Amino acid sequence: MTYVLITSAALGGILLFLLAAASANTPLFAEHYPLLLALNAAISTALLALVVYQLVVLARQRRAKVFGSLLTFRLLVMFAIIAVLPGALVYTVSVQFLAKSIESWFDVRVDKALEGGVSLGRAALEAMLSDLVRKADSMALDLSGVKGPQQTKALGRLREQAGVDDALLLTPGGSVLSSASREAATLVPSMPPAKALRQARSTRSYTAIEPQGDHGMLLRVIVPVDSLSLSEETRLLQITNSVPQSLADQSESVQSVYHAYKELSLSRHGLRNIYILTLTLTLLLALFSAIALAFLLSRKLSQPLAVLAEGTQAVARGDFSRRAKVTSRDELGVLTQSFNSMTEQLDEARSTAEANHRQLEIAKGYLENLLANLSAGVLVFDSAHVLRMINHAAGNILQENLEMLLGTRPGSWTKLSEVAETLCEQFSKQLAGVWQRQIELGDRVIVLRGSALPATTGGGDVVVFDDITQLIAAQRATAWSEVARRLAHEIKNPLTPIQLSAERLQAKLASRLTGEDALALHRSTQTIVAQVNAMKNMVDDFREYARTPSPALEPLNINDLLGEVLALYEQSDLVVRAQFETGLPAVLGDRNQLRQVVHNLLQNSLDALAGIPAPHIEVSTSFVAGPAGGQVRLMISDNGTGFPEAIIQRVFEPYVTTKNKGTGLGLAIVKKIVDEHHGNITIANRPDHGGERGATVSISLPLP
Amino acid sequence: MLRRSLLLLTFVAIVVISGDLIATVIKANNVSVEQSENALVVEGDFRFELSPRLEEALNHGVPLYFTVEFELLRPRWYWFDEKVASETRTLRLAYHTLSRQYRVSRGALYQNFPTLEEALRTLGTVRGWIVVEGDRLSPEEGYVAMLRLRLDTAQLPKPFQVSALTSSEWVLASDWVRVPFRSKASGSAIP
Numbered sequence: 001m002t003y004v005l006i007t008s009a010a011l012g013g014i015l016l017f018l019l020a021a022a023s024a025n026t027p028l029f030a031e032h033y034p035l036l037l038a039l040n041a042a043i044s045t046a047l048l049a050l051v052v053y054q055l056v057v058l059a060r061q062r063r064a065k066v067f068g069s070l071l072t073f074r075l076l077v078m079f080a081i082i083a084v085l086p087g088a089l090v091y092t093v094s095v096q097f098l099a100k101s102i103e104s105w106f107d108v109r110v111d112k113a114l115e116g117g118v119s120l121g122r123a124a125l126e127a128m129l130s131d132l133v134r135k136a137d138s139m140a141l142d143l144s145g146v147k148g149p150q151q152t153k154a155l156g157r158l159r160e161q162a163g164v165d166d167a168l169l170l171t172p173g174g175s176v177l178s179s180a181s182r183e184a185a186t187l188v189p190s191m192p193p194a195k196a197l198r199q200a201r202s203t204r205s206y207t208a209i210e211p212q213g214d215h216g217m218l219l220r221v222i223v224p225v226d227s228l229s230l231s232e233e234t235r236l237l238q239i240t241n242s243v244p245q246s247l248a249d250q251s252e253s254v255q256s257v258y259h260a261y262k263e264l265s266l267s268r269h270g271l272r273n274i275y276i277l278t279l280t281l282t283l284l285l286a287l288f289s290a291i292a293l294a295f296l297l298s299r300k301l302s303q304p305l306a307v308l309a310e311g312t313q314a315v316a317r318g319d320f321s322r323r324a325k326v327t328s329r330d331e332l333g334v335l336t337q338s339f340n341s342m343t344e345q346l347d348e349a350r351s352t353a354e355a356n357h358r359q360l361e362i363a364k365g366y367l368e369n370l371l372a373n374l375s376a377g378v379l380v381f382d383s384a385h386v387l388r389m390i391n392h393a394a395g396n397i398l399q400e401n402l403e404m405l406l407g408t409r410p411g412s413w414t415k416l417s418e419v420a421e422t423l424c425e426q427f428s429k430q431l432a433g434v435w436q437r438q439i440e441l442g443d444r445v446i447v448l449r450g451s452a453l454p455a456t457t458g459g460g461d462v463v464v465f466d467d468i469t470q471l472i473a474a475q476r477a478t479a480w481s482e483v484a485r486r487l488a489h490e491i492k493n494p495l496t497p498i499q500l501s502a503e504r505l506q507a508k509l510a511s512r513l514t515g516e517d518a519l520a521l522h523r524s525t526q527t528i529v530a531q532v533n534a535m536k537n538m539v540d541d542f543r544e545y546a547r548t549p550s551p552a553l554e555p556l557n558i559n560d561l562l563g564e565v566l567a568l569y570e571q572s573d574l575v576v577r578a579q580f581e582t583g584l585p586a587v588l589g590d591r592n593q594l595r596q597v598v599h600n601l602l603q604n605s606l607d608a609l610a611g612i613p614a615p616h617i618e619v620s621t622s623f624v625a626g627p628a629g630g631q632v633r634l635m636i637s638d639n640g641t642g643f644p645e646a647i648i649q650r651v652f653e654p655y656v657t658t659k660n661k662g663t664g665l666g667l668a669i670v671k672k673i674v675d676e677h678h679g680n681i682t683i684a685n686r687p688d689h690g691g692e693r694g695a696t697v698s699i700s701l702p703l704p
Numbered sequence: 705m706l707r708r709s710l711l712l713l714t715f716v717a718i719v720v721i722s723g724d725l726i727a728t729v730i731k732a733n734n735v736s737v738e739q740s741e742n743a744l745v746v747e748g749d750f751r752f753e754l755s756p757r758l759e760e761a762l763n764h765g766v767p768l769y770f771t772v773e774f775e776l777l778r779p780r781w782y783w784f785d786e787k788v789a790s791e792t793r794t795l796r797l798a799y800h801t802l803s804r805q806y807r808v809s810r811g812a813l814y815q816n817f818p819t820l821e822e823a824l825r826t827l828g829t830v831r832g833w834i835v836v837e838g839d840r841l842s843p844e845e846g847y848v849a850m851l852r853l854r855l856d857t858a859q860l861p862k863p864f865q866v867s868a869l870t871s872s873e874w875v876l877a878s879d880w881v882r883v884p885f886r887s888k889a890s891g892s893a894i895p
Contacts, residue, residue: 033862034869122802209803210816217803255801259765263861266761270863277866 004050005292012043012285019278040281047288054295067309068302075301079294084287091283098275106265114258121251125209125217125243132221132241133207135162140225140237143169147232152178159239166190168238169225172201177235192238196222200236209243217243304332308339320347376466383459385409385427397446397467419448423463426450443649444469477672480654481545488543495532495539502528545654545665551590551676555704558587558594558621558632565598566619574606575616584623587632588704593673600666601636601697607659608640608695615639629703631680637696642685651683678702729753730828730853730878737849737883744836746774750828750853750878757873758855759820761864767798769859770827774835775850775880788847791835794856795827828853841887849883 019036058076061069139158146154151169159167159180169177174197192206200206200222210218218240225235242248264271307324314322320343324336371378377394379402381387387405395402400416410423418439426435434451450463506525513521559580566576602617609615617638624631643651643658650656652671657664667683674681679701686694735748754762762768772793777785796809805816806823817823830851841847854877857868868874 033865037866037869118801122804125802208818209805211800211803211805211807213814251802255765258801262764263761263766266764266766267861267863267867270865270867273870274863274866 002296005289005296008043008047008050008292009285009289012040012047012289015040015043016278016282016285019281037277037281040285044281044284044288047285047292051288051291051295054292058295066306068306071302071305072295072298075298076291076294079298080291083290083294087283087287087290091279094279095276098279099272102268102272102275106268110261111265114254114261117254118251118258121247121254124247125219125251128241128243129207129209129219129221132164132219132239133205133223135164136221136223136237136239138162139167139239140223143225143235143237145228152180156180162239164239164241166238166240168192168240170197170236170238172197172233172236190218190220190240192220192222196220197236200224201234212242216245217248219243304328304336308336311339311343315343315346320344320350376464379423379463379465381410381423381427381461381463383455385423385461388460394465397465398441419446422448423450427461438468445472476653480668484542484545484654488539492536492539492543495536499529499532502532541665545669545672551593551673553588553590553677555586556589556591556594557584558589558634558701559584561591561594562598562619562621562634565595565602569602569606569617573615574609575614577616577618579618579620581620581622584621584632585630585703587701589677589701590673594677597670597673597699598636600670604666605636605638605640605695608642609638610640612640624700631700631702634699634701635696637686637694639686639692639694642693642695643683645685648683648685652681674699674701729755729876732851732853732878732881735851735881735883737885739841739885739888742837742839743834744776744841744849746830746833746835746849746851748830748851748881750830752824752828752853752876752878754820754824755873755876757871758876762797762799762820765799765801766861766864767796769856770795770797770853771856772830772833772851772853774833776836777848777850779846779848785848789836789840791833793830793833797823797827843887845887847885847887849885850880851883852878852880854878 015036019033019040058069058073062073139162142158143151143154155167155169155178159182165182167180169179170192171177174192174194176191192200196206196208201224204224206220206222208220210220212218219242220238220240222236222238225237227234304324304327307327311322311324314320323340323343326333326336326340371389371391372393374391375393377397378389378391379387379394380389386407386409387402388407390402390406398416398419405413410420410427413420418441422437422439426437429435434449436447436449438445438447440446445468446465447468448463448465450461453460453462502525506521509521510518559582562578562580566578569576605617609617615638617636620635622633622635624633647656647658651667654668655664656667671681679699681697681699683695683697686692686696730750730752733749733751736746738745738747754768758768772795774789774791774793775787776789778788779785793810796807798807798809799805800807800816803816805818806820807814807816808823808827809815815826817826835849855875857865857874860868860874864874
């Protein structure tokens with residue numbers, strides 16, 4: 001674009017110079033004048049096309065709303081006005097001046113004077129001509145009587161008298177009869193043209209002023225010479241006289257000036273057109289160059305703004321990496337620099353915010369992780385008591401899928417009605433502090449602790465709950481051992497004196513009594529002693545349960561231990577089937593306590609088998625693979641009466657028994673020992689098939 | 705809008721220029737080409753009148769230059785016609801105000817006429833113009849001779865040239881008169 005402009009302007013300038021040179025009268029360019037005009041016009045058109053092209057481009061940019069195009073347009077308009085107004089002014093004044101000054105060259109007086117000069121010359125010539133005609137007439141009159149050979153002589157005399165240059169006597173056909181000349185050298189005088197002869201014959205006179213070559217003029221007069229007799233044909237007399245050289249030259253010079261003046265006068269329109277054309281071309285070239293230049297300049301001025309706009313848009317898109325190039329050292333450059341530093345600060349601020357956000361995310365993730373791995377269940381409600389958050393343990397403890405309840409209020413829950421009721425009740429109280437409730441879900445006890453969240457964080461409630469069934473069981477066991485210990489102590493103390501007193505009564509009174517009295521005494525004391533002993537045993541058992549010492553754990557083979565115990569139960573009417581898995585790993589256990597466990601369990605089975613036809617007991621061991629290295633499982637099952645459904649949940653509690661005799665502590669002790677071995681015990685009734693019932697006790701012991 | 709007006713402007717300009725170029729007021733009659741023994745002779749009559757503007761200029765002493773142009777072409781079916789020869793003859797027409805005579809001159813020769821009609825008739829009459837020497841023509845071959853007369857505006861004073869660029873009153877030219885002919889057999893063949 002720039003180069004096109006520069007080339008066009010330079011070319012235009014050269015052509016204009018040539019055109020101006022050609023307008024002045026330089027012969028070198030004169031013949032190429034139309035070509036020069038056309039070239040200049042072509043350059044102007046090219047520049048106009050350039051301007052139009054630029055305008056079209058600008059208009060397209062305006063329509064596409066390219067940033068900076070409006071500014072470019074305004075600057076362009078301003079530049080254009082600055083260029084056009086003075087140009088147009090100078091042009092108008094010049095054209096006016098030109099027209100006026102060219103017109104002023106031509107003056108009516110000059111015109112008249114020149115015309116008068118020419119007329120004067122012509123009048124002088126006419127006068128000379130008419131003088132010549134008069135001379136010719138008198139000569140013709142004189143010659144009319146002269147015939148034959150006298151003609152030449154008379155003609156010479158008459159020519160001499162009249163003082164003309166040449167005289168010629170001709171036949172009507174144009175043949176020379178005789179001639180006379182002032183200078184003898186010119187033997188052949190200038191012959192008249194045929195037209196002249198014809199005219200002389202028909203009009204009786206021919207007069208002409210004939211220009212001779214480049215200068216000099218000849219006056220020619222032809223008149224007929226009338227004959228006296230009718231028989232003779234009319235002769236023609238021609239006399240010629242050259243115009244005096246000084247008169248000829250002067251009138252010629254007047255004529256040439258007159259011609260030149262007339263030419264100028266005629267061509268003044270053309271002349272004016274030349275100058276106006278040159279001026280117009282100059283104006284157009286200058287104007288279009290100026291506008292095209294203005295376009296480039298305004299483009300250059302608005303360029304940094306477009307760069308800035310691009311940067312701004314990039315920032316708006318979130319791209320802070322773009323840096324506008326600082327191209328100038330003016331205010332725009334400063335602005336660009338400020339923009340760059342602003343972008344930099346924005347970038348830093350954003351990266352800081354991102355870092356903060358990331359830290360928050362990490363903290364949140366940590367919190368969520370914490371919640372998920374918390375053994376207690378957590379429910380979070382918002383201020384409208386809608387469930388917003390749960391953790392994994394909550395579902396496990398409540399044994400429900402809580403995900404479905406997210407986003408609902410407890411009032412609309414279809415399951416977990418106890419929990420929902422409790423929550424609704426607590427929420428309706430609008431308590432600010434911490435509340436705690438304990439509810440039972442079937443056989444499990446759950447404690448709920450709720451607290452309102454501070455209103456600054458949006459309000460709401462958080463409810464933490466846990467399954468405390470195990471805890472309660474442990475508390476109950478501890479309470480029982482305490483009771484047993486104290487009871488045993490309190491009961492056992494008076495037993496010895498009672499027994500001793502009964503034996504003393506026996507010893508003192510046996511000899512004094514006889515007969516039935518002695519028998520009664522003996523029986524009574526026996527009863528007292530026996531009952532005291534029984535009570536002592538019972539209390540011992542009880543104390544045993546209460547004070548079971550901590551097990552002394554050592555590695556032992558469970559199969560060997562079972563074999564020892566089972567040997568004691570080889571009775572004829574009882575079938576004990578032992579299925580031991582060989583190669584079992586050793587378990588950690590207290591040999592005596594485990595032996596007691598097996599004893600108690602076998603004893604229970606024996607009791608349950610009383611009165612059962614074909615009783616049998618199955619004892620089996622097996623290895624169960626598990627997460628912590630696996631476990632060894634011991635199972636004892638029988639085909640006895642089984643446990644009543646009513647107490648099967650509570651069989652491990654003390655004094656829960658179905659037997660008529662016994663303390664009801666057997667299974668409680670078993671449970672306690674297994675617990676202290678970190679094992680697990682379950683009791684279940686075997687499924688009833690074919691009238692055969694029974695119970696299965698399964699004990700899992702961990703490996704060391 | 706701008707584009708449309710530009711188009712219109714171009715169209716108008718074309719119409720005006722072409723209208724100017726069409727102006728032809730010279731009529732050519734009796735154009736003939738004679739091949740004599742050793743030369744090609746052209747004859748013809750051009751009849752025309754001067755436009756009022758031209759006549760005014762002439763009567764105010766502006767000399768007018770006329771050019772008679774001759775071109776000899778040999779048609780070629782496979783390419784542009786070959787230009788065998790071209791000749792021009794320049795005639796000057798001027799008015800002598802003092803004697804009221806029109807002068808037609810060619811080189812040093814001149815002739816005076818009392819009326820413009822006579823001067824123009826003489827100017828437009830071409831007689832015995834030997835344009836090509838005979839031996840430059842190949843025998844027995846087809847040629848086209850072309851002749852025209854036109855006012856040489858390039859020899860006008862410059863202001864008139866500018867006027868001539870834009871005004872049809874200053875344009876005076878005949879069309880090319882085409883005379884096809886066949887050259888005679890070579891001179892030696894003629895007894």
